[in-house]
Amino acid sequence: MKVSGILLAGMIGLFSLSFGYIIIFMLYQRRMIAKDLQQQKMENDHQKKLLQAVIENQEAERKRIAYDLHDEIGALLSTSRLYFNQLSPGRAEEQLEAVSAKINFLFDDMMTNIRRISHDLRPVILENMGLVEAIEDVSYKLMDAGVTLNFAHCLTFKMTRESELMLYRVFQELVTNTLKHAHASRIDFSLEVKADHLCFDYRDNGVGFTPSTTTGGLGLKSIDSRLSLLGASMQREHAAEGVRFTAYLSPDNLMEYEKH
Amino acid sequence: MSSTLFFEITRGIFHLLLILAVVIGTIRFRKLSFDQRILLCLLACTLVAEAVSVLLWHFKMNNNFVYHVYSVFEVFFLGTLYIRNLQGLLPAVYLKACIGLLGVFAMVNTLFFQSLKEFNSNVTFVESLLLIILSTLYFYKLLRDLEHRKLEREPMFWINMSVLTYFSGALLLFHVANELLSLPEEERAAIWGTHALFNIIHYLLYGIALWVKPLNSQNITGSGKSEEIIS
Numbered sequence: 001m002k003v004s005g006i007l008l009a010g011m012i013g014l015f016s017l018s019f020g021y022i023i024i025f026m027l028y029q030r031r032m033i034a035k036d037l038q039q040q041k042m043e044n045d046h047q048k049k050l051l052q053a054v055i056e057n058q059e060a061e062r063k064r065i066a067y068d069l070h071d072e073i074g075a076l077l078s079t080s081r082l083y084f085n086q087l088s089p090g091r092a093e094e095q096l097e098a099v100s101a102k103i104n105f106l107f108d109d110m111m112t113n114i115r116r117i118s119h120d121l122r123p124v125i126l127e128n129m130g131l132v133e134a135i136e137d138v139s140y141k142l143m144d145a146g147v148t149l150n151f152a153h154c155l156t157f158k159m160t161r162e163s164e165l166m167l168y169r170v171f172q173e174l175v176t177n178t179l180k181h182a183h184a185s186r187i188d189f190s191l192e193v194k195a196d197h198l199c200f201d202y203r204d205n206g207v208g209f210t211p212s213t214t215t216g217g218l219g220l221k222s223i224d225s226r227l228s229l230l231g232a233s234m235q236r237e238h239a240a241e242g243v244r245f246t247a248y249l250s251p252d253n254l255m256e257y258e259k260h
Numbered sequence: 261m262s263s264t265l266f267f268e269i270t271r272g273i274f275h276l277l278l279i280l281a282v283v284i285g286t287i288r289f290r291k292l293s294f295d296q297r298i299l300l301c302l303l304a305c306t307l308v309a310e311a312v313s314v315l316l317w318h319f320k321m322n323n324n325f326v327y328h329v330y331s332v333f334e335v336f337f338l339g340t341l342y343i344r345n346l347q348g349l350l351p352a353v354y355l356k357a358c359i360g361l362l363g364v365f366a367m368v369n370t371l372f373f374q375s376l377k378e379f380n381s382n383v384t385f386v387e388s389l390l391l392i393i394l395s396t397l398y399f400y401k402l403l404r405d406l407e408h409r410k411l412e413r414e415p416m417f418w419i420n421m422s423v424l425t426y427f428s429g430a431l432l433l434f435h436v437a438n439e440l441l442s443l444p445e446e447e448r449a450a451i452w453g454t455h456a457l458f459n460i461i462h463y464l465l466y467g468i469a470l471w472v473k474p475l476n477s478q479n480i481t482g483s484g485k486s487e488e489i490i491s
Binding site: 003007011012015018021025028032033036 | 399402403406409411421424425428429430431432433436440443447448450451454455458
């Protein structure tokens, strides 16, 4: 019985070992799948939040345009109509000249507002000249507001118009935040190619931020959303004074990104 | 219960399960995936081999030559399954080369080492080793890719479980099969009865593999694995 006993023990032992291996495998596989599903859920939730931020941002912009059109352009047109009604043949020449001057003034005001609204929708200088010139244009406007913008750039490739618009909007959002909340007097911004990536580096010398004040921000979510479409993400850090925002973008993504 | 009776009962149950698995496969043939159809072909070959073997044994004739032929078919069908299901982990050319070499080894073994009157323990031992390795690799691939969320609906999972458990249990037996003839009949019966017990589980798992309906109806043209709907 000795040899057969050893053989039987070996056979049953190997059989049991293989069964044990299968059970361990199944338990481990279930755990890995649960982890994977959880990860997917988190990513989906994050994408939903970004999408929601984009939609809310769009609605806010539409609301602002509607307000501008109704309250400013609409009001100017109504006032102009009143003045047009005064242009009757029986009026004295001096009165007609005064009404005409008033109408011209109102039309100038209307054109200024329309240009402003149009510029907000799609900056002409960005369309015609490009991202660098559009940012330099912003620096002149910031000077009027008492904020100095130091802009350094070294772009060695040409990105698509959509990519330029995305980066411009991100920059615009950051500047808006600086002006609204940071009370800064200086902004340092650079767009430079470093180690095969485009480094988007923005910092101001304002009051900084605390995490609790930024997690719910629509603007920052909008920034995250735009950058994620370009295959990048924003890193925020407290600097010695103010804040610093950095993103690393792939030139390939910037040269290929088109809105569908 | 004597070992001989134990052997008779377990062998009878294993033959019953084999017939049942073939019947299930035949009834559900149109709904079977390509992998399941390959398994059915293997089971059909097994049924024929066992029928011939039992018949010869009944007439007290040597039936070892049956397994010389059957081993080649078994390696071919199981090898085909692993070639299809280990894509992305092992290049098919290596597996095809292994199967080819094993076929050649089987012929050489029959011609020069173990005649048709002996059990082809050399070939079955090498075959067992190869299949144990392939089944382990398949489990590794399942973990690496996490393709199949509901393993119990995947026929290849059941086939693989069957292959790993059976060939692990039978590995030592196949190595020393011819040397067992010197043992008393009772001991031989106990050993082969245990082997028949492994076969019961083997064909039970094959039967489940034929019974399950994969989550997404797999293509039956054999062009490759179809994607699973993640529910």
